Amino acid sequence: MLGTFILNWDTLLPKVMVVLGTCMVTQLAFIKVGKAHESSWMSSLITALGLCLLFRANDLNTLAFASVLSISSKFFFRIRGKHLFNPANLGIIGTLLITQDGWISPGQWGSSVIFLFIMGALGSILLFRVGRLDTTMAFLIAFFVLEYCRTVLYLGWSMDVLIHKFSSGSFILFAFFMITDPKTTPDHPWARKIWAVSIAVLAFIMSTWAYIHTAPIWALFLITPLTAVFDLLWKSERFRWLKERNLNPI
Amino acid sequence: MKKVSVITAIMLFCIGAHAFCGFYVAKADATLFNTKSQIILVRDGERSVITMSNDFKGDVKDFAMVIPVPVVLGRNDIRVVNPALFSMLDSYSAPRMVEYWDTEPCLRYMECDEMIDVRSMSMVPIMAREESVSRKDKQYHVTVEARYDVEEYDVLILSAKESGGLKQWLIHNGYKIPEGAEEVLDPYIKNGLKFFVVKVDLEEMKARNTEYMRPLQIEFNSGKFMLPIRLGMANADGDQDMIVYAFTRQGRVECTNYRTVKLPTDRNIPAFVKEKGQFGPFYKDLFTKAYDREGRNSVFLEYAWNVTPNFGMKCDPCVGPPPMYQEFVDAGANWIDPNNPNNSPIFFTRLHVRYNRDEFPQDLFFQVTPNMEHFQGRYVVTNAATGDMSCSGGQEYLKELEMRRKKEVDELAALTGWKSPRYASYIYQYSAGIHEPKRNEGLPFIPWSTGGTVAGIMALALGFVVRRRKKALQLENA
Numbered sequence: 130m131l132g133t134f135i136l137n138w139d140t141l142l143p144k145v146m147v148v149l150g151t152c153m154v155t156q157l158a159f160i161k162v163g164k165a166h167e168s169s170w171m172s173s174l175i176t177a178l179g180l181c182l183l184f185r186a187n188d189l190n191t192l193a194f195a196s197v198l199s200i201s202s203k204f205f206f207r208i209r210g211k212h213l214f215n216p217a218n219l220g221i222i223g224t225l226l227i228t229q230d231g232w233i234s235p236g237q238w239g240s241s242v243i244f245l246f247i248m249g250a251l252g253s254i255l256l257f258r259v260g261r262l263d264t265t266m267a268f269l270i271a272f273f274v275l276e277y278c279r280t281v282l283y284l285g286w287s288m289d290v291l292i293h294k295f296s297s298g299s300f301i302l303f304a305f306f307m308i309t310d311p312k313t314t315p316d317h318p319w320a321r322k323i324w325a326v327s328i329a330v331l332a333f334i335m336s337t338w339a340y341i342h343t344a345p346i347w348a349l350f351l352i353t354p355l356t357a358v359f360d361l362l363w364k365s366e367r368f369r370w371l372k373e374r375n376l377n378p379i
Numbered sequence: 380m381k382k383v384s385v386i387t388a389i390m391l392f393c394i395g396a397h398a399f400c401g402f403y404v405a406k407a408d409a410t411l412f413n414t415k416s417q418i419i420l421v422r423d424g425e426r427s428v429i430t431m432s433n434d435f436k437g438d439v440k441d442f443a444m445v446i447p448v449p450v451v452l453g454r455n456d457i458r459v460v461n462p463a464l465f466s467m468l469d470s471y472s473a474p475r476m477v478e479y480w481d482t483e484p485c486l487r488y489m490e491c492d493e494m495i496d497v498r499s500m501s502m503v504p505i506m507a508r509e510e511s512v513s514r515k516d517k518q519y520h521v522t523v524e525a526r527y528d529v530e531e532y533d534v535l536i537l538s539a540k541e542s543g544g545l546k547q548w549l550i551h552n553g554y555k556i557p558e559g560a561e562e563v564l565d566p567y568i569k570n571g572l573k574f575f576v577v578k579v580d581l582e583e584m585k586a587r588n589t590e591y592m593r594p595l596q597i598e599f600n601s602g603k604f605m606l607p608i609r610l611g612m613a614n615a616d617g618d619q620d621m622i623v624y625a626f627t628r629q630g631r632v633e634c635t636n637y638r639t640v641k642l643p644t645d646r647n648i649p650a651f652v653k654e655k656g657q658f659g660p661f662y663k664d665l666f667t668k669a670y671d672r673e674g675r676n677s678v679f680l681e682y683a684w685n686v687t688p689n690f691g692m693k694c695d696p697c698v699g700p701p702p703m704y705q706e707f708v709d710a711g712a713n714w715i716d717p718n719n720p721n722n723s724p725i726f727f728t729r730l731h732v733r734y735n736r737d738e739f740p741q742d743l744f745f746q747v748t749p750n751m752e753h754f755q756g757r758y759v760v761t762n763a764a765t766g767d768m769s770c771s772g773g774q775e776y777l778k779e780l781e782m783r784r785k786k787e788v789d790e791l792a793a794l795t796g797w798k799s800p801r802y803a804s805y806i807y808q809y810s811a812g813i814h815e816p817k818r819n820e821g822l823p824f825i826p827w828s829t830g831g832t833v834a835g836i837m838a839l840a841l842g843f844v845v846r847r848r849k850k851a852l853q854l855e856n857a
Contacts, residue, residue, distance in 0.1 A: 187630075232749055234635075234639075234748070236636055239674070283569060285565040290740045290741050340602040
């Protein structure tokens with residue numbers, strides 16, 4: 130809605146419909162064959178939202194492909210009951226590599242202060258409820274410290290340059306809504322913080338020396354499979370969605 | 380050592396791909412502010428070719444330009460190109476006005492909407508200037524990495540260890556650096572950038588018997604795809620405009636750290652905008668309004684099209700002939716196969732940036748995307764039909780014309796902010812020809828129009844159905 134009516138994105142509606150529809154249909158197919166619980170269809174909406182917010186493509190088929198890839202990854206790439214990759218993240222990276230038709234527009238959400246405030250507030254409320262606000266905070270603080278040291282202390286740019294970097298709408302969406310997926314973050318709070326910091330460090334290196342504008346998304350793709358290792362090293366109670374808890378009381 | 384008092388007025392103009400953007404230095408003439416610059420940017424993998432227009436209008440001996448570059452350029456990486464390339468690309472891709480004529484409603488078998496005239500909003504060039512240089516100076520920690528004679532230009536590639544030394548070196552060698560430049564030079568130096576310093580070879584200019592300086596083109600390989608606009612803001616006073624003509628194999632070029640937005644396009648505007656000299660101010664105000672509306676921190680897309688020669692239509696309408704093989708080669712698109720140029724893919728993006736220090740704290744970073752969607756800035760004027768309007772079709776046409784012109788005037792106000800009581804004469808120009816309808820005589824409740832007729836018939840049908848339903852219920856009850 131914001132993209133269509135305020136940011137004037139073109140032909141957004143058909144693309145959103147394709148992503149939402151394909152994600153839902155794929156999820157329902159896995160429910161039908163008994164791979165997923167009936168209550169899991171809501172999670173496909175979250176994946177679809179991530180794709181709509183961060184991924185773009187010329188062809189509707191490319192978007193459909195990314196949607197199928199995202200949802201399917203939840204069932205094909207699993208380890209000890211958790212997803213090996215963040216579904217939307219894998220869908221984006223996989224489609225970028227395979228089709229050559231999609232792209233991420235890091236600047237598409239602009240750097241409006243109001244937008245940042247709304248996204249930050251909504252994200253904080255949501256993450257507080259699911260207990261993953263620590264992941265976002267660890268990522269943001271680590272990235273900010275690294276960027277501050279290089280951009281301001283070393284290079285000598287003024288603070289507004291740093292603030293502009295951090296006011297990117299896409300960056301904020303990533304920090305609040307992509308890396309915090311409970312099914313792909315480590316279970317232990319300290320493990321999550323270290324995991325998030327390692328994503329920040331890798332993203333910083335990739336953006337600074339490899340000039341990759343979408344570095345955080347690639348860093349998440351590379352670090353997420355290590356979640357299983359973090360879970361082995363730091364054991365803690367596994368996250369369950371509310372409905373799962375009700376259906377399968379511990 | 381030649382000493383020149385130099386400077387300033389920097390206009391930085393940015394350049395493209397790898398951290399570049401330089402500034403023009405003008406000799407103590409503060410009037411030489413950069414207000415608009417043009418750059419051709421070719422990107423293929425990590426290879427960048429950047430061509431900078433040179434619209435310097437002062438005394439050539441005062442000309443000088445400093446541009447940060449990512450690597451020490453070789454002699455073969457620096458060229459001069461034909462200035463006609465810029466005017467060709469500008470006029471071809473500029474936002475355009477298209478004119479249509481209404482058909483006469485009381486004549487039959489007439490073709491409608493025949494496009495006739497096209498005008499473009501061309502750019503106005505800019506200027507700048509500068510002066511001389513020296514060589515390695517240990518005291519300033521500045522090293523002259525290379526020195527080249529490139530046609531009418533003398534080129535030096537400098538490296539520095541800290542901004543203070545570079546600044547002092549430039550001053551010592553006759554350049555006057557603008558206030559604020561030092562704080563911008565420092566980050567570029569620490570980022571490992573070199574400085575491409577250009578002045579005019581007066582002997583060569585004399586030999587060429589001209590004072591006109593051709594555009595400079597540089598080429599290099601780097602992962603960074605950016606324009607260092609901050610350097611050009613060092614002595615800038617207010618907003619600066621920059622037009623970027625970008626060519627890639629894959630698709631559109633877009634900015635990664637600022638929003639890239641489309642200009643309002645395909646809008647119907649009043650026919651008086653086509654009057655001599657009106658389209659220029661119209662587009663200027665349209666751009667300013669769009670710039671304000673988008674928060675003054677966006678990059679505007681003015682044109683995007685697959686210009687591969689065998690692709691077919693490349694604009695609607697085209698303002699001039701499309702760029703072909705020679706233009707692509709001149710711009711630096713070296714992937715064009717000379718044996719099969721018509722099938723070598725090439726995509727043209729035109730971006731317009733208006734920037735200033737407050738709204739654009741970061742340099743411009745770009746990326747090449749597979750986005751192949753076409754776009755052009757296009758504004759439509761439609762001329763009213765003339766002739767006999769006495770027939771019913773003519774009367775309908777005049778009423779619709781009045782309504783259409785109201786919308787056009789509203790659109791004009793929305794696009795540019797132009798409002799005037801005088802526009803009423805445009806709206807009602809042909810309204811005198813509308814005769815009061817002798818309508819609805821004897822049938823006061825049935826509106827005399829197609830829509831009204833349909834509505835009336837539907838109302839009658841509904842009444843008929845309701846009546847039958849009532850009768851059926853009565854029969855059932857009976």
